[in-house]
Each structure stands twice: as C-alpha cells, then as structure tokens.
Amino acid sequence: MxxxxxxxxxxxxxxxxxxxxxxxxxxxxxxxxxxxxxxxxxxxxxxxxxxxxxxxxxxxxxxxxxxxxxxxxxVDPAQVADAQFLREAVELASLEDLPERLDTDIVAELRDNLERQRAGGLGLEEFFALDEEFHQGLLRLSGHGNAWTTVAAAKGHLDRARRLGLHGHESPAVFADQHLEIFAAVADGDVPLARARMRGHLRAVFNDIERIRAHAPELFxxxxxxxxxxxxxxxxx
Amino acid sequence: MxxxxxxxxxxxxxxxxxxxxxxxxxxxxxxxxxxxxxxxxxxxxxxxxxxxxxxxxxxxxxxxxxxxxxxxxxVDPAQVADAQFLREAVELASLEDLPERLDTDIVAELRDNLERQRAGGLGLEEFFALDEEFHQGLLRLSGHGNAWTTVAAAKGHLDRARRLGLHGHESPAVFADQHLEIFAAVADGDVPLARARMRGHLRAVFNDIERIRAHAPELFxxxxxxxxxxxxxxxxx
DNA sequence: CGTGCAGTACTTGTATACAAGCACTTGTCG
DNA sequence: CGACAAGTGCTTGTATACAAGTACTGCACG
Incomplete structure (x- = not known):
C-alpha cells in the first residue's frame, strides 16, 4: 500500500x-x-x-x-543480506507472539494455501504469490500482519535473487514441504520448533545466492x- | 538515504x-x-x-x-505498535549476532555518545539525535547497521509519539541510564542480559503512548x- | 426564516516547455 | 594517421499551463 x-x-x-x-x-x-x-x-x-x-x-x-x-x-548482495536479516528477525519474533487460540479464519486460509502449493504444476510466479501469502498469513496469525508491508518494501533485492535462484533450477516442492512443517509446528503450539524450522527455511532460501551469483555475475x-x-x-x- | x-x-x-x-x-x-x-x-x-x-x-x-x-x-496507534514490534525484533536479533571481538572504533564512538547523553542540559532534539546514533551504533556492532535505514523509515509514527511523550514531561536521564546498562551488558558479552535490558528499554518508551493519547487525542x-x-x-x- | 442550487476558490493529477549537463560522434587541424 | 574540439542528441531537474473534481459561499426562492 x-x-x-x-x-x-x-x-x-x-x-x-x-x-x-x-x-x-x-x-x-x-x-x-x-x-x-x-x-x-x-x-x-x-x-x-x-x-x-x-x-x-x-x-x-x-x-x-x-x-x-x-x-x-x-542485485546488491549486501542489500540481500540486510533484507534476509530483517525478514528473519521479524518472522521469528512474530512466532513468539502467537496467541493461545489461533484465528480460525486465517488457519483455514493457510491450510488452503498449503494445499495449492502442493498441487504441483505451478508456474514460478504462481508459487511466489502463494509463498508471499503464506508468510504474510503467519504474521497475521500473531497480529503483526502490517509488519509485512515494511518487510516487503525492503526485500526487493532478496526477491530478485530468489527468482534468479529458481529460474529453471529446482522444483519449489522442497519449500512447500518446509512450509507445511512450519505450519504443523505452529498449529501444535510448539514455538521453539516453529522457530527452528522457520529459520532453517529462510536460510535455505538465502544460501543459494552465492551459487547464483557465480552463474550470472553481471546481474549483481x-x-x-x-x-x-x-x-x-x-x-x- | x-x-x-x-x-x-x-x-x-x-x-x-x-x-x-x-x-x-x-x-x-x-x-x-x-x-x-x-x-x-x-x-x-x-x-x-x-x-x-x-x-x-x-x-x-x-x-x-x-x-x-x-x-x-x-499519529496512528496501530502504526506505532507495528514500528515498535519491528524495531524490537531487529534490535534484539542483532544482539545475537554480536561478534566475539567488538569493533574498537564503534565501541569508542558509543562510549563517547553515552558520555554526551549523561552530560545533562540537553535539548529534546539533541537527546533524540544521540539516542538514534546510539541504537544505530549497536546495530553496526553486529554488522547490521544498514538495517537501521529500514527501521528508521518505518518508525516515523513511533518517533512522533515519543516526542509527544517527552514534551515537557520527564527528563531523558532515565533513558540515558538504560542505554548505559545495555551497553555494559554488550561489552561484557552477556547477550541474554543485553536482550532483557534492551527489551525493557524499548517497551518503557512504548508504554507511555496511551497516556500521551489521553492528553492530546486530536493528534491521533x-x-x-x-x-x-x-x-x-x-x-x- | 429555511432550503436548495449555482458559482467560485481551492485542491491535486497530468501534460508540456525549458534549463542544465553528460557522452558520444564527427569534422578539422597538426 | 592521430588527436583534439565543437557539435549533436540524449538524459533528468524544474517551471508552468491546463484538466478534473471537491467543498464552501452566497443568493434566490418557497
């Protein structure tokens, strides 16, 4: 907005x-x-x-x-790293503010989102849209949905790097599975596990960037x- | 920038x-x-x-x-709360990324900053400038100085609320003392203590806002x- | 006196004209 | 042939003119 x-x-x-x-x-x-x-x-x-x-x-x-x-x-590697740090800080912190009773509407929305992720046959941009929706949904679950606006504004360089990484590389199914595991921990109320899985997920995305840079250095x-x-x-x- | x-x-x-x-x-x-x-x-x-x-x-x-x-x-209380959450998440996360050996230049800068805070007789804007410099310095200590740019861009509503709170209210000496304690914990390498003190500091600033709103509702x-x-x-x- | 309607003064959104400056091209001179 | 300089075409920054729309003002009329 x-x-x-x-x-x-x-x-x-x-x-x-x-x-x-x-x-x-x-x-x-x-x-x-x-x-x-x-x-x-x-x-x-x-x-x-x-x-x-x-x-x-x-x-x-x-x-x-x-x-x-x-x-x-x-794509500025330093700005990618900054965005990664910011995003990780915000998303992990939000997991600690999860309420006792999760909002059922958002939970239903997240379940539907996860199903669509697993449907397969998704284009790159379609998967990205679902990915964004999923992460924002988790933030809303803890009442910090608006923080996504700031994160989204700051992670332009990160998003471009991620797209470079997925261009014809590997299936997004791995990430869909990680999303599912994160959600399972959240639904169980196991905050430490959710945090660990979220951290692992975000860093897995991030760690591909140096490899990408070697393939297309002129974009960096x-x-x-x-x-x-x-x-x-x-x-x- | x-x-x-x-x-x-x-x-x-x-x-x-x-x-x-x-x-x-x-x-x-x-x-x-x-x-x-x-x-x-x-x-x-x-x-x-x-x-x-x-x-x-x-x-x-x-x-x-x-x-x-x-x-x-x-001043939008919702945006103030969002900025508070974002800021707390970022600053607490950065404390966990502190290196073993702290950058001596930044440490010296922070010590000088703290001394000036304690000097007394500071105007409101002077204290705010020192406060900003102190918090950004802590972020740079962990290599995430650039994240301050994003935080600063998002915390406009928070800053205005804070200024409303300090207009002729109480001396900023309390906050200067809290800064000193945070820095002491950082210098000692006691990350949990630094996090606890930082969280307490940031929330103390935040908790004044409802009181302020009662005094000047037309600004909200x-x-x-x-x-x-x-x-x-x-x-x- | 109350009510409705036209008029007017203001707002921001868009289009266009001009100013200032960088970079390459091309012509000229040594 | 090589080097230097004026010229040309592009760029963005700023100023100005016009378009479209809102809200208040004041007058006419019931």
Missing part, C-alpha cells in the same frame, strides 16, 4: 506495473530506463512515469543519476559506487 | 526539510499542506514540493487525497478511513 488513498491514478498503475516488472526480472538488473521511452510506450506523459521512478528509487529498485539516466539497480552489483554506462543494456534471456 | 545519487537537488533539500518538520512535530499531525503554499514559501515550483510529498506519503508521514488536499498524517488517528477536512488545521502550540 504505497499511497494513502485508493483512488485510481495512472501513477499508481504505472508504479505497480514497473515494480512488478523489476521484481520479476522482466526488467533486467542493469537495464537502462528512459522516462521519455517509458512514457511513450505507456501512452502517458513523463510526469506519472517520473514520479513512479522516484518511488522505486526510494525502495532501492532503480537508481537515478541526474543528467545521465535511470537504471534498474543491480560489484562496487556500489560504480556508475552504469548508458549503452550497457543487459538483455534478459 | 532516500535517493541513490548524492547530487544536490532542490527536491532532496525539500524532502529532508519537510520530513524533519513532520518528525519534530513542527508540522502538527492533521495539519493541511498545500503544494502551492509550500512551493511559494520555499521559493520553488510545485514540482519538487509535490515529489517530496509523494515520498513522504509512501512513508506514511503525510496523506494525499486527490482533488481534496494533503495532510500531515495523524481515530478511524483510519476518516478523511480530514480542509479547514481543520490543528496549530501546534
């Missing part, structure tokens, strides 16, 4: 669209973005495009260099201070 | 200035903001002002209602869906 009001504006649409394209790697890390080009291709003026880019820049998903250009930020930021060159557009294949 | 690049732009200046004015309550919760008025008083056009307001809106510090107006958001949001009226400008005294 980036903006306060729910009225439809073209900036809102464009912001969401661009954000989604960056997170799904449809816009590759390092790609050059032109306010004029984007405006023309979207059929609007520079204004809403520019304001969207400013918001994405504050999230760290794009970099704006005055008088030079705007670029999809490369080397030196944070390097300025990208206008022409060096990395095309996603 | 909201923007990527460090070049000076008027938007950057205005964003920081407005943000500071909101956080320090110089711009009161509920106050109406006019892009035209702000632009005129700052001597620039609407563009940089507007873009700054959009950024502040994403942080939840202002609310923008299309065709109606922009307002400094009232009642129903999240209520739209402020243009004329109802609450003047800060």
């Amino acid at each position: 980036p903006q306060s009001n729910g009225r439809r504006t073209s900036r809102r649409d464009i912001y969401r669209k661009l954000r989604q394209m960056v997170l799904t790697l449809e816009l590759a890390p390092g790609a050059a973005l032109s306010e004029n080009e984007l405006a023309a291709s979207l059929g609007v003026s520079r204004t809403p495009v520019r304001e969207s880019l400013i918001l994405l820049a504050q999230e760290g998903l794009v970099q704006v260099f005055p008088k030079i250009g705007s670029f999809v930020s490369r 930021a080397a030196d944070p201070s390097t300025v990208p060159v206008r022409r060096s557009v990395v095309v996603w294949e | 909201p923007q990527s690049n460090g070049r000076r732009t008027s938007r950057r200046d205005i964003y920081r200035k407005l943000r500071q004015m909101v956080l320090t309550l110089e711009l009161a919760p509920g106050a109406a903001l006019s892009e035209n008025e702000l632009a005129a008083s700052l001597g620039v056009s609407r563009t940089p002002v507007r873009e700054s307001l959009i950024l502040l809106a994403q942080e939840g510090l202002v609310q923008v209602f299309p065709k109606i107006g922009s307002f400094v958001s009232r 949001a009642a129903d999240p869906s209520t739209v402020p009226v243009r004329r109802s400008v609450v003047v800060w005294e």
Whole structure:
C-alpha cells in the first residue's frame, strides 16, 4: 500500500506495473530506463512515469543519476543480506507472539494455501504469490500482519535473487514441504520448533545466492559506487 | 538515504526539510499542506514540493487525497505498535549476532555518545539525535547497521509519539541510564542480559503512548478511513 | 426564516516547455 | 594517421499551463 488513498491514478498503475516488472526480472538488473521511452510506450506523459521512478528509487529498485539516466539497480548482495536479516528477525519474533487460540479464519486460509502449493504444476510466479501469502498469513496469525508491508518494501533485492535462484533450477516442492512443517509446528503450539524450522527455511532460501551469483555475475552489483554506462543494456534471456 | 545519487537537488533539500518538520512535530499531525503554499514559501515550483510529498506519503508521514488536499498524517496507534514490534525484533536479533571481538572504533564512538547523553542540559532534539546514533551504533556492532535505514523509515509514527511523550514531561536521564546498562551488558558479552535490558528499554518508551493519547487525542488517528477536512488545521502550540 | 442550487476558490493529477549537463560522434587541424 | 574540439542528441531537474473534481459561499426562492 504505497499511497494513502485508493483512488485510481495512472501513477499508481504505472508504479505497480514497473515494480512488478523489476521484481520479476522482466526488467533486467542493469537495464537502462528512459522516462521519455517509458512514457511513450505507456501512452502517458513523463510526469506519472517520473514520479513512479522516484518511488522505486526510494525502495532501492532503480537508481537515478541526474543528467545521465535511470537504471534498474543491480542485485546488491549486501542489500540481500540486510533484507534476509530483517525478514528473519521479524518472522521469528512474530512466532513468539502467537496467541493461545489461533484465528480460525486465517488457519483455514493457510491450510488452503498449503494445499495449492502442493498441487504441483505451478508456474514460478504462481508459487511466489502463494509463498508471499503464506508468510504474510503467519504474521497475521500473531497480529503483526502490517509488519509485512515494511518487510516487503525492503526485500526487493532478496526477491530478485530468489527468482534468479529458481529460474529453471529446482522444483519449489522442497519449500512447500518446509512450509507445511512450519505450519504443523505452529498449529501444535510448539514455538521453539516453529522457530527452528522457520529459520532453517529462510536460510535455505538465502544460501543459494552465492551459487547464483557465480552463474550470472553481471546481474549483481560489484562496487556500489560504480556508475552504469548508458549503452550497457543487459538483455534478459 | 532516500535517493541513490548524492547530487544536490532542490527536491532532496525539500524532502529532508519537510520530513524533519513532520518528525519534530513542527508540522502538527492533521495539519493541511498545500503544494502551492509550500512551493511559494520555499521559493520553488510545485514540482519538487509535490515529489517530496509523494515520498513522504509512501512513508506514511503525510496523506494525499486527490482533488481534496494533503495532510500531515495523524499519529496512528496501530502504526506505532507495528514500528515498535519491528524495531524490537531487529534490535534484539542483532544482539545475537554480536561478534566475539567488538569493533574498537564503534565501541569508542558509543562510549563517547553515552558520555554526551549523561552530560545533562540537553535539548529534546539533541537527546533524540544521540539516542538514534546510539541504537544505530549497536546495530553496526553486529554488522547490521544498514538495517537501521529500514527501521528508521518505518518508525516515523513511533518517533512522533515519543516526542509527544517527552514534551515537557520527564527528563531523558532515565533513558540515558538504560542505554548505559545495555551497553555494559554488550561489552561484557552477556547477550541474554543485553536482550532483557534492551527489551525493557524499548517497551518503557512504548508504554507511555496511551497516556500521551489521553492528553492530546486530536493528534491521533481515530478511524483510519476518516478523511480530514480542509479547514481543520490543528496549530501546534 | 429555511432550503436548495449555482458559482467560485481551492485542491491535486497530468501534460508540456525549458534549463542544465553528460557522452558520444564527427569534422578539422597538426 | 592521430588527436583534439565543437557539435549533436540524449538524459533528468524544474517551471508552468491546463484538466478534473471537491467543498464552501452566497443568493434566490418557497
């Protein structure tokens, strides 16, 4: 929920669209973005495009260099690690605030979510959506559902790294099983076990990143201070 | 560090200035903001002002209602609680990642900070600045200094509530003492004790909020869906 | 006097024009 | 042939004009 009001504006649409394209790697890390080009291709003026880019820049998903250009930020390993730490801290802390009696509606929602995860034949983005929903649901179970907003805003780099890791790599079934085990511990009220399983799950996701980096180093930021060159557009294949 | 690049732009200046004015309550919760008025008083056009307001809106510090107006958001108790939870989770988690040998530079910095806190005769904003520096320093001690950026971005409502609580209330000396005790436990390598003291410290700050709300209810949001009226400008005294 | 309706002054959203600056290209000169 | 410099096309930052909509004001009318 980036903006306060729910009225439809073209900036809102464009912001969401661009954000989604960056997170799904449809816009590759390092790609050059032109306010004029984007405006023309979207059929609007520079204004809403520019304001969207400013918001994405504050999230760290794009970099704006005055008088030079705007670029999809490369995946920064340091920011990935920061997001991992933040996420782990929040999700583990929430498990300690679980109430005695779990909200039955949320529990039912989580069970349904887990079933869909195990259904198989899921596309990458479909699994990611379910994954997000599952983790946010766990947070809501302890009354801290809104904290997900902050976590989500900060984990853009982490999400992109995770997508890189799952691109044609291995089945998400392993993670679905981990989700199921976490939920089982939560349902049993075994907080220490839930914490241990959650920690293991989150770190398993995280530990793949160095391997990924070896495969596609050009998508990662080397030196944070390097300025990208206008022409060096990395095309996603 | 909201923007990527460090070049000076008027938007950057205005964003920081407005943000500071909101956080320090110089711009009161509920106050109406006019892009035209702000632009005129700052001597620039609407563009940089507007873009700054959009950024502040994403942080939840202002609310923008299309065709109606922009307002400094009232302090939302729910968002205060969310920020408190997030902050506690992050700061407690970082204490468990403290290295065997603490960075001597940061330790020296923290000692100096604590001395200045105890010096006495500090203004409210001076103490807040030292407080921020102290907590961020502790995070850096465990290598998670960058997580502070995310926490800081999310705790705008919490900070405003804290300032309300300290306005002419009690001396910050109590908190300075708590800082000292936390640091002592950290320096001793007693992680459980440091965690307990940190938790007590953070919650002591938080627990004042309901009392504050009784004193100045108009600064707090009642129903999240209520739209402020243009004329109802609450003047800060 | 009360009520309804048109008018007006304000708001933000979007489009467009201009300013300032970087980077590459190309032409010219040594 | 090589090197340097002016030129050209792009970039984002800022200013301004217009569009669409809300809310209050004041007048006319019952």
